[in-house]
Amino acid sequence: MKAVIVEEPEKISVVEREIPEITANQVLLKVKAAGICGSDVGIYHGKNAFATYPRVVGHEFVGEVVKVGANVKNAIVGDHIAVDPVVSCGHCYACKIGHHNVCQSVNVMGVHRDGGYQEYVAVDQDQLNQISKDIPWEIAATIEPYSIGAQVAHRGRLTSEDTVLICGAGPIGLIILQVAKMKGAKVAILDIVESRLEKAKQMGADLVVNGKTTDIVDAMERFTNGEGFNLIYEATGNVKILQTCIQKLPSQAGRIVVLGFSTVEFPIRQVDIMSKELEIIGTRLNNYRFPEVIHWFKEGKVQPKEIVTNTFHFTDADKAFKYNDENLDKVLKIILTF
Ligand SMILES: NC(=O)c1ccc[n+]([C@@H]2O[C@H](COP(=O)([O-])OP(=O)(O)OC[C@H]3O[C@@H](n4cnc5c(N)ncnc54)[C@H](O)[C@@H]3O)[C@@H](O)[C@H]2O)c1
Ligand SMILES: [Zn+2]
Ligand SMILES: [Zn+2]
Structure with a gap:
């Protein structure tokens, strides 16, 4: 064979x-x-x-x-x-x-x-x-x-009440988008490739954000009325994006589910996690x-x-x-x- x-x-x-x-x-x-x-x-x-x-x-x-x-x-x-x-x-x-x-x-x-x-x-x-x-x-x-989409829905305790951000509109980000829309959540998705964001729009994303042309923090303010995202999926693999997700984008009591597996180190502040009671949740396979x-x-x-x-x-x-x-x-x- x-x-x-x-x-x-x-x-x-x-x-x-x-x-x-x-x-x-x-x-x-x-x-x-x-x-x-x-x-x-x-x-x-x-x-x-x-x-x-x-x-x-x-x-x-x-x-x-x-x-x-x-x-x-x-x-x-x-x-x-x-x-x-x-x-x-x-x-x-x-x-x-x-x-x-x-x-x-x-x-x-x-x-x-x-x-x-x-x-x-x-x-x-x-x-x-x-x-x-x-x-x-x-x-x-x-x-x-x-099955990754199913796993991350469980890990993030995804519900119809959530306002969700998916960072990355690759195959995995788009699968998470389909799962989140199936569950009835309100979903924004971030990428830098326009054709992938077009696809996300067709799949029912409530907001698509091109990180090259739009500041994601401004977009979050408008989309969530300043509350922040309840649930964030980091599916770009980029640690700078994860850093922004922790520092600037979550709501009080928000959850951040980490899919990427970069080995690059980056600084985080304890207070950002503590003051909002953030949950940073790993997910694998x-x-x-x-x-x-x-x-x-x-x-x-x-x-x-x-x-x-x-x-x-x-x-x-x-x-x-x-x-x-x-x-x-x-x-x-x-x-x-x-
Ligand atoms: N934890 C797990 O079990 C698991 C399983 C599968 C995939 N993954 C990981 O999930 C991630 C997504 O998988 P994929 O197959 O969709 O990968 P992918 O590389 O096809 O998609 C990543 C997307 O992120 C976008 N992106 C990259 N840098 C960006 C930036 N700075 N700002 C905005 N968007 C940016 C890219 O344009 C791309 O569309 C990868 O990091 C992958 O390793 C994890
Ligand atoms: Zn795979
Ligand atoms: Zn074992």
Whole structure:
């Protein structure tokens, strides 16, 4: 079979590999579609602190079961599956209190172990989520990024009462926008790429702010009548934006949910957090949110078609990554097909 491998930063190639053996607790999946995520691009460019090389990347993937291990109870040959890429130990502190997504030895397919950019992949039964055979594969491949949207809604305790700011209108920011509008919140979104803000407008954003031409603090004053945002998502990965989010943009008792994982340090003042009783909330991956997202897809509550902008055959992954890098104004989510 063929596999796409990042051998070392900036070196991606298609190689021949043996079809993986499965254990009694695994199924063999024939991969049908896989999304390209910013973190896959980060691994390719050597900018992901969690990744090791060489690596078959891809954590947003779906496929069909072609072989089933003897102990597997939740799948049969022919099932369509969305794979939750998060693997945890089950007995550390985080696992015990129900945060397996931040397990002390969390292991993510496509990051810490080989992922979905290969024709066949062995998957543990705990990671299998059944999906309808009616969902097109390239749409199903967005279930994983939507699981981030579900996770951040839980982490931020998002409700219809909230006035929300989303910083960043990339695929993740736009998915959060869809989730926040589905929940009935009032939403502003910030970016510096006009085409992405146009897309946000079409998706129902109540206010779009281009940070290049409009001061976000002025925009906040007008949009919230000076109260500030109740809930802020930092989904640009830029620490200067996070700093502004903490110092200038939240309401009293506001929550700030941090998605980016920059390692750059920046100053914060205790008083800004203390005086408003701010909550600064981390969020990572997803905590068994696939069933919720699959339900949203089934009920048509979110619009995954709006996020998928391009498809490439997986053997052209190098071209797809290059296209992704060079067309920020046109691309949201590229799906690799098999
Ligand atoms: N915590 C998690 O589990 C998790 C999961 C997925 C993604 N992420 C992170 O979330 C962030 C968003 O992911 P994405 O795939 O949408 O990334 P992306 O890079 O496609 O989107 C980021 C957006 O932020 C905008 N931006 C950058 N600098 C800006 C600035 N100074 N002012 C305004 N806008 C600015 C960019 O134009 C872009 O549209 C990334 O930092 C990613 O690493 C976190
Ligand atoms: Zn992703
Ligand atoms: Zn654990």
